[in-house]
Amino acid sequence: KAGVTQTPRYLIKTRGQQVTLSCSPISGHRSVSWYQQTPGQGLQFLFEYFSETQRNKGNFPGRFSGRQFSNSRSEMNVSTLELGDSALYLCASSPHSEAFVFFGQGTRLTVV
Amino acid sequence: AQSVTQLGSHVSVSEGALVLLRCNYSSSVPPYLFWYVQYPNQGLQLLLKYTTGATLVKGINGFEAEFKKSETSFHLTKPSAHMSDAAEYFCAVYLNGNQFYFGTGTSLTVIP
Numbered sequence: 001k002a003g004v005t006q007t008p009r010y011l012i013k014t015r016g017q018q019v020t021l022s023c024s025p026i027s028g029h030r031s032v033s034w035y036q037q038t039p040g041q042g043l044q045f046l047f048e049y050f051s052e053t054q055r056n057k058g059n060f061p062g063r064f065s066g067r068q069f070s071n072s073r074s075e076m077n078v079s080t081l082e083l084g085d086s087a088l089y090l091c092a093s094s095p096h097s098e099a100f101v102f103f104g105q106g107t108r109l110t111v112v
Numbered sequence: 113a114q115s116v117t118q119l120g121s122h123v124s125v126s127e128g129a130l131v132l133l134r135c136n137y138s139s140s141v142p143p144y145l146f147w148y149v150q151y152p153n154q155g156l157q158l159l160l161k162y163t164t165g166a167t168l169v170k171g172i173n174g175f176e177a178e179f180k181k182s183e184t185s186f187h188l189t190k191p192s193a194h195m196s197d198a199a200e201y202f203c204a205v206y207l208n209g210n211q212f213y214f215g216t217g218t219s220l221t222v223i224p
Contacts, residue, residue, distance in 0.1 A: 004155075033211070043202065043214035056211050090155055092212075101206070103148070103156040 002026065004093050004104035012110045018079040021107045025072050025093030029102075031055075032074040034066060037088040037106070046089075049074055078109075086111045116205050118215035126223045131175075131190040133218045135203030138184060144206040145186040147177055149199045150217075156202065162186065173197070198222045 005024040013019050025032050034046040045058040049068035068074045072093075078085055088108050094101040119134040137143060144163045148156040160171025167179040173196075177188045186203060203215040 006155075035212070035214075042216045043204075043212075045211050045213075048211060058211075092156075101212070102158070105155040106153075108153070 004091055004102050006089075006091050006104035006107050008107060009105065010108045010110075012112060013081050014112055015081055015083060017081050018077065019081060019109060021076045021078075021089055021091075021109070023074045023076070023091030023093075023104060025074070025091075026095075026102055029093035029095050030072055031094045032068055032072065033092045033094075033101070034074070034076050035090040035092065036060075037090060038084075038086070043090070046076065081111045083111050085109065116203050116213050116215040118201075118203050118218050120218055121216065122219045122221070124221040124223055125193045127195055128192050131188070131193045131197065131220065133188040133201050133203075133220065135177075135186045135188065135215060136184055137186065137203075137205050139205060139207065141207070142181075145177075145179060146204040146206060146212070147171065147175070147186070147188045148202045148204060150202065151199050159188070159201075193220075193222045195222050195224065 007022045031050045033048040035043050037043045046060055047066050048056045052068045063079045066076045088106045090106045091104045092101045115138050117136045125131055146161045147159040149159050150156050159175050160169045162169045162179045170176045175190045177186050179186050201218045204212045206212050
């Protein structure tokens with residue numbers, strides 16, 4: 001089975017722009033979660049989707065949004081980018097609510 | 113409330129020496145506990161996890177961890193460090209069916 005695939009791996013954007021990151025979960029996995037990793041804040045939970053519905057949301061501003069499609073693929077969008085949004089964004093998938101979670105390699109976003 | 117504390121942001125050991133990375137958690141309910149390893153510019157790779165049952169859990173690459181409820185700890189150990197073990201290690205608690213709470217990470221250096 002292919003693992004969790006995140007695209008692109010690296011991205012450079014300018015302040016004020018918006019960005020969309022993509023995550024393809026492991027085949028058969030219906031839950032997709034997103035995390036932000038920064039040197040200062042560590043790993044922080046953004047949100048989790050299950051069967052196209054957002055089930056849980058972390059403490060991030062509304063500029064951060066996501067969605068999940070019927071094939072379980074997920075996208076994360078950040079609007080009006082700020083320098084502080086520079087981070088490694090990790091996606092994780094699991095088959096259902098149990099804790100069998102697998103992480104992708106992440107998308108490194110740099111905001112300049 | 114729930115949180116994860118990793119004692120020691122940096123740990124150095126000699127090649128062949130014992131590796132001990134500490135993790136304590138606070139949780140109002142029995143948690144699922146995980147250790148992940150992260151190599152530079154990579155995602156998180158699962159080392160081992162505790163859900164239920166035997167409290168001594170064996171993982172990949174010779175790592176193991178013991179869940180001690182009385183001490184609310186889940187320390188990671190490896191009898192003999194290898195150069196390839198140098199990486200960032202994260203302890204995590206999985207709660208509410210769909211969210212990880214990560215520790216701040218411990219950077220392991222292996223000295224030849």
